[in-house]
Every structure is written in C-alpha cells, then in structure tokens.
Amino acid sequence: MARDPVRVLVTGAAGQIGYAIVPMVARGVMLGPDQPVILHMLDIEPAAEALKGVKMELIDAAFPLLKGVLATTDVVEACTGVNIAVMVGGFPRKEGMERKDVMSKNVSIYKAQASALEKHAAADCKVLVVANPANTNALILKEFAPSIPEKNITCLTRLDHNRALGQISERVNVQVSDVKNVIIWGNHSSTQYPDVNHATVNTSSGEKPVRELVADDKWLNGDFITTVQQRGAAIIKARKLSSALSAASSACDHIRDWVLGTPKGTWVSMGVYSDGSYGIQSGLIYSFPVTCEGGKWSIVQGEFSLFREIL
Ligand SMILES: NC(=O)C1=CN([C@@H]2O[C@H](COP(=O)(O)OP(=O)(O)OC[C@H]3O[C@@H](n4cnc5c(N)ncnc54)[C@H](O)[C@@H]3O)[C@@H](O)[C@H]2O)C=CC1
Numbered sequence: 258m259a260r261d262p263v264r265v266l267v268t269g270a271a272g273q274i275g276y277a278i279v280p281m282v283a284r285g286v287m288l289g290p291d292q293p294v295i296l297h298m299l300d301i302e303p304a305a306e307a308l309k310g311v312k313m314e315l316i317d318a319a320f321p322l323l324k325g326v327l328a329t330t331d332v333v334e335a336c337t338g339v340n341i342a343v344m345v346g347g348f349p350r351k352e353g354m355e356r357k358d359v360m361s362k363n364v365s366i367y368k369a370q371a372s373a374l375e376k377h378a379a380a381d382c383k384v385l386v387v388a389n390p391a392n393t394n395a396l397i398l399k400e401f402a403p404s405i406p407e408k409n410i411t412c413l414t415r416l417d418h419n420r421a422l423g424q425i426s427e428r429v430n431v432q433v434s435d436v437k438n439v440i441i442w443g444n445h446s447s448t449q450y451p452d453v454n455h456a457t458v459n460t461s462s463g464e465k466p467v468r469e470l471v472a473d474d475k476w477l478n479g480d481f482i483t484t485v486q487q488r489g490a491a492i493i494k495a496r497k498l499s500s501a502l503s504a505a506s507s508a509c510d511h512i513r514d515w516v517l518g519t520p521k522g523t524w525v526s527m528g529v530y531s532d533g534s535y536g537i538q539s540g541l542i543y544s545f546p547v548t549c550e551g552g553k554w555s556i557v558q559g560e561f562s563l564f565r566e567i568l
Pocket residue numbers: 268269270271272273274275299300301304345346347348349350359363366386387388389390391413414416417445499500501504
C-alpha cells in the first residue's frame with residue numbers, strides 16, 4: 258500500500274541551501290526512496306519571485322515522490338501540518354565574521370517562527386535548525402515553543418561531523434564510508450571540539466582506531482581540529498558564499514538518521530538539548546554523539562572517559 262506523504266517544511270527555501278536541499282528531499286535523499294513527500298517552502302516577500310521560480314523548477318523536474326509543493330511567504334500557511342521542519346531561513350555570515358555576528362538578525366526570526374510551529378505543525382513535528390548561530394537559534398525556538406517536546410528540537414552539527422570524516426578519509430586514503438564514530442562536541446562554531454578518540458576505520462583486517470592508522474598525534478591534536486573548526490570560513494573565503502551543497506546534504510543525513518535510525522555500532526553528532534550528560538548544563542542545545550532508533554535519539558553514554566579528562 259502506498260505510504261501517506263510526509264510534509265517537509267524548508268524555510269529560506271529561495272536561498273542557497275534551500276535551492277540545494279529541496280531537490281534532495283523530493284528525490285528521497287532525506288526520507289528514503291519509498292516515502293512520498295509534500296514540500297512546504299517559506300521565504301520572505303523580497304524573495305517571493307525567486308521562490309516561485311524554485312517551485313516551477315520542482316514541477317519541471319517531475320520527481321515521482323513529490324506529491325505537492327506549497328511556496329509561500331505566510332509563516333502560518335507554511336507551518337500548517339508539517340511533520341519535519343528544516344529551518345534554514347536567515348542571514349549567512351560574510352568573510353571575516355564569526356557565526357555569532359548574525360545573531361541579532363537571526364535570533365528574532367526564530368522567536369517569531371517558534372509560535373507558528375508550535376500552533377500549526379503536526380504534534381510530533383521534528384525540527385532541525387540550520388541557520389546560524391544554529392545552537393542559539395534552536396535554543397530560542399525551544400524557549401518560545403514550550404509545547405513542542407524538547408526532544409523534537411535539534412540543530413545541525415552533522416556538517417562538522419561529516420567534515421571530520423572527510424578529513425580522516427583524505428589523510429588515511431580510505432573511503433569516507435569506512436570511517437565512523439567521530440564526535441563533534443559543543444556548538445556549531447569555532448569553539449566546537451572535533452574528537453577522533455573513539456573513531457575507527459574499517460580495514461581488510463577489521464576495525465582499527467583512527468589514532469593508530471593516522472599515527473600522527475600532532476596533526477590529530479592540531480591541524481585536524483582547526484581545519485574542521487574553520488572549514489566554514491575556508492569555504493566562504495574560496496566561494497565568497499557559505500557552504501550550501503554540503504550543508505543541504507548533511508541536513509538530509511541528520512533527518513534520515515533521526516527518522517530511519519543509525520546503523521548498528523555507529524553514532525552521529527547532533528545538536529540536541531542537554532539532559533546533563535557529560536556535565537553539560539541541562540537545557541542547553543549542545544552537540545553530542547547520539548544513536549537513533551524508532552524516530553528517537555539518545556546520547557551515547559559511558560564510553561568517553563577521555564572527554565571527561567579534557568573537560
Ligand atoms: N548549521 C550549519 O551547518 C550551517 C548553517 N548555515 C546557515 O544557514 C543559513 C542560510 O544560509 P544560505 O542558504 O547560504 O543563505 P541565503 O542568504 O542564500 O538564504 C537564506 C534565505 O532565508 C530567507 N529568509 C530570511 N529571513 C527569513 C524569514 N524570516 N523567514 C523565512 N526565510 C527567510 C532569505 O530571503 C533567503 O532566501 C545561514 O544562517 C547560514 O549561516 C550555512 C551552512 C551550514
């Protein structure tokens with residue numbers, strides 16, 4: 258029997274990440290090849306024409322899984338009945354800025370959109386905040402939408418996680434799909450801590466620790482960390498625009514694993530509300546290693562004595 262479509266909201270849909278992510282959602286990259294979707298796309302009035310153009314292209318692409326497209330500048334209409342909300346709307350930083358420098362502009366958007374989501378989204382709506390500063394925007398959304406369960410509000414640090422996997426795969430010269438269990442701790446900002454102390458590489462003779470294969474602690478404790486922390490700035494310097502295709506792809510990874518589950522023995526990094534694990538203040542939105550099952554995430558516990566020492 259055909260499945261009911263899932264309604265996926267993308268805010269800021271006329272922007273760079275929006276333009277990259279909506280075809281991914283429509284093609285099944287986010288929710289799987291058998292899951293029909295209805296896209297709700299929100300942007301603001303000055304981008305209304307561009308948003309119309311994105312809708313036209315989605316129709317022209319004739320995606321078999323795409324069962325409807327709503328393109329609107331009305332936040333209530335956009336949020337009504339959505340099961341998944343990917344919150345990209347906001348302003349990106351420019352070269353030389355930190356992500357917190359867009360805080361005053363973007364935080365007010367999340368305050369305003371929280372109540373529309375709270376009142377009009379489906380009761381079990383899963384929310385992913387992408388717009389920067391992502392942890393803060395998610396925290397604001399959580400504070401201003403108190404009836405959305407805390408567990409349903411997350412932010413994107415999967416891009417940092419994927420960047421860490423990419424750096425290790427380049428360094429050891431293995432497929433990125435053979436590297437797993439890096440961890441991004443903290444904020445999606447230059448203060449994050451990319452941790453490879455429990456990461457492994459799948460080799461012909463079994464799983465080997467990343468530290469053993471890289472065999473260069475100076476690099477792992479130095480340039481590796483700063484490269485991941487500063488990758489967003491490096492992309493802005495090179496492209497004169499912030500990362501978009503990798504952000505869109507990582508946002509799909511985040512939602513797919515949350516909804517469909519993480520593979521056995523694998524964890525991923527998600528910005529989630531802290532329950533006090535690892536001594537992190539309860540209620541903050543913080544990136545932890547998580548596993549997902551049955552549409553729920555859980556913080557991986559008890560494996561990381563080394564991280565405790567760092568703290
Ligand atoms: N968490 C992460 O890993 C990443 C986060 N980002 C952040 O994602 C955000 C979007 O980036 P881009 O797509 O490159 O920016 P963009 O400027 O290309 O697109 C943003 C879109 O949001 C729209 N917008 C502005 N205010 C809005 C509102 N109140 N409601 C709905 N839409 C609104 C704009 O009109 C624009 O179309 C930025 O804050 C950026 O820093 C970017 C890359 C990675």
